[in-house]
Amino acid sequence: MYDVRIRLSKRGRIKFVSHLDMFRLMQRAVRRADIPLWYTEGFNPHPYVSYLLALPLGVEGLSEPIDIRLVEEMPAEEVQARLNAVLPEGLRVESVAAPFHKPAxxxxxxxxxxxxxxxxxxxxxxxxxxxxxxxxxxxxxxxxxxxxxxxxxxxxxxxxxxxxxxxxxxxxxxxxxxxxxxxxxxxxxxxxxxxxxxxxxxxxxxxxxxxxxxxxxxx
Amino acid sequence: MDKKLEKILPLVQKPARYTGGELNSVVKDKNAVDIRFAFCFPDSYEIGMSHLGIKILYSLINARQDAWCERVFAPWPDMEAQMRDNGIPLYALESGDPVAAFDIVGFTLQYELCYTNVLNMLDLAGLPVRSKDRKTLFPLVVGGGPCACNPEPMADFFDLFMLGDGEEVTNELLDLYKAHKRKGSSKTEFLRDASKLPGIYVPAFYDVAYQEDGTVGAIVPKEGAPEKIVKRVVRDLDRVFYPDSFVVPFIDVVFDRVTHEIFRGCIRGCRFCQACFLSRPIREKTPETINEQCKALCRNTGYDEISLCSLSSSDYSHIEELLSRLLDWTPDEKVNIALPSLRVDNFSDELLQKLTGVRKSGLTFAPEAGTQRMRDVINKNVTEEELLETARVAFAGGYSAVKLYFMLGLPTETPEDVQGIAALARRVVDEYYAMPDKPKGRGVSVSVSASNFVPKPFTPFQWEPQATREELKEKQTLLLHSCPSKKVNISFHDIDTSFLEGVFARGDRRLSDVIETAWKQGCIFDSWNDHFKFDKWMESFAACGLSPEFYANRRRDYGETLPWDHLDYGVSKGYLERENEKAKRAETTANCKIKCAGCGANKLNGGHCDV
Known part of the structure; x- marks a missing residue:
């Protein structure tokens, strides 16, 4: 398993999408992006997406960290390009890298x-x-x-x-x-x-x- | 984004309902299209975005180079107040442009209690609510959906209605509109031509006369409009347009998943069910087509659930083949399949086996009535033994919660029939405790939801009186008192809203005045309990000199001219009469697969019906 930290910018009208809704949105986006995702075990498997810190409703963000987990390695540029191809207007992956700091x-x-x-x-x-x-x-x-x-x-x-x-x-x-x-x-x-x-x-x-x-x- | 709008959005609940910009929403260059279409859903965003029809027609119109379809929903009252205070007119989500600037404003009428929202949305758009006060060709206000089968209470507000399946007639209407817009035609010139398109009903071209007793006397066409308007039927569901992507809402809506319609129509002929008769004849899609379309939709939306929808999914001829095809790829993609609208009498072991790999939602069955006699009257051909057997299978399969749907106020209903509902629910509870190896420490829960029967046009019960509010109240009390078990939970529908639904379902044109009066009195979002103002409605009937009981609680003769008699939905009046007579004798009619009952709807499809 490979943990990958995405840095996402959220600009414009999409700032009115709440944290909870962003969470579902990112789960769907990673599914569409065709990247080798790790799914949670259990009765309702879902892709592992961890939004490290909520952004308040109405606030834009330039570099919001989100962790995802892959089952096989994929070049950072490719993960970035595949995600950016499917994200709605206002959301962009600015960078993809291995996590350096701990969320805490x-x-x-x-x-x-x-x-x-x-x-x-x-x-x-x-x-x-x-x-x-x-x-x-x-x-x-x-x-x-x-x-x-x-x-x-x-x-x-x-x-x-x-x-x-x-x-x-x-x-x-x-x-x-x-x-x-x-x-x-x-x-x-x-x-x-x-x-x-x-x-x-x-x-x-x-x-x-x-x-x-x-x-x-x-x- | 508009600065004024951006300022008010932080002040309202769930602002993402009003921003637009969702995945797969279509943005075009407004100067590069001939027709701008505002598709309006007269209820909240969460309800509207769950509706399949809007998804189909949105994509269908946007597939045209010359047209751009945008979405509009009724703003919630907190947003409406902000919009009115800040001078923001009703706008479409894709462009943010005011609805008044569009060529065509189309409403889908899904239920009677959304009517005041239509008026409110027109008013928020800055448009006169009445058709006669909108003099120019644009915006043209059009309507469709199930309530278009008797649109008479809304006749004064709409320029035209489209009856039946929308896929073909919408394109024909847009072609005609484009030609007239180019010529610079007047609204009347356009409507005259539109009324000649099959399935298009222009209410202003029909004079309705009333008799002394208040019933309709005659409906007379003018301006060359046809005497009967026949609903549209799409012949081949495999070849008709179906979207390969849906707009994916940001916020959680009621049905947030891929929805796929597997067939239209219903073989069952339950006598209370309007959807069955409005959507006949039966037309099925092939499993190949459904499978391919589901794959594309999942890929383009990222949804992890597919819901196969129809009026009775287990009646689909190729249900097992379809599930096999879907189950070839859905487990790998972590996609669930939901199969609502199953019947208790053909809920087979094979089907259950197939569904074991599928997420278990709660189990819901609709016996509709508590006694066999009552079920025979409504032609719900389900026996008590079938229901109990299904409950046994479900309990053995690990379910411990079951929901049962019933109706109160059905024609010929007696106190015994009402008590029968409680008795049936209790027997379902007993089935659970009769299991030899029932799980320890876990109880069973049976929820009974009892709605109020509303007679609807184009059903065998269209002539029947609706039970009065007092009768319904008594029936609810009786049901409550006949059910002492703590394992059975009973919930009811609001009687006053059912009454109003009954009035408008079979109402005539004179009710337009009542709707406008009530809306002016502040009635909106009538289907939402916390917004429903029954007193204002009653005041409005009184102010217009009309009796709601005349429409809801009166028995009609077979010979009476009904307000919707000039509209033809395929099923013949003779057939409906025969079914009504059989209901009185508690006689059932076999489903269409066993024997054709001669409803007449197949004449709209060249004599063909997929049974």
């Missing part, structure tokens, strides 16, 4: 968030990010019960930068990601909206990379 090593996500200047000014955004007391509601668990938790967002912002981008403001931000704790930029913007008392929704949000604990790129 994902620690951060790096994002670009584009905001309309008509919705928020640079000063308002910077003030909110600096205030130290941004909070948002996040669903969590207490034992087996589902509860809503209030999270202090400010203390989780690893780093950020605010820049002009024509009619828009570009916010670059690094937020915790991975299997233990996640904070996504839409939740960050909810916290900013709550502080401003009006809804500010970014027309475009892109996850540009996943990072390890030392902020090196996850591969």
């Amino acid at each position: 090593e994902i620690a951060f996500g790096r994002y670009e968030v584009f905001l309309d200047k008509s919705d928020i000014s640079k000063e308002e955004l910077t003030e909110a990010l600096e205030c130290g007391e941004l909070t948002c509601e996040k669903s969590g668990k207490s034992g087996h019960k589902k509860i809503m938790k209030t999270v202090n967002v400010s203390e989780h912002i690893r780093r950020y930068a605010v820049d002009d981008a024509g009619e828009q403001i570009k916010l670059e931000v690094v937020l915790p990601a991975g299997s233990t704790f996640n904070l996504n930029p839409l939740q960050l913007m909810e916290a900013v909206s709550a502080r401003l008392g009006r809804r500010v929704y970014p027309p475009l949000t892109v996850r540009t990379a996943l990072l390890c604990a030392d902020e090196s790129e996850f591969r």
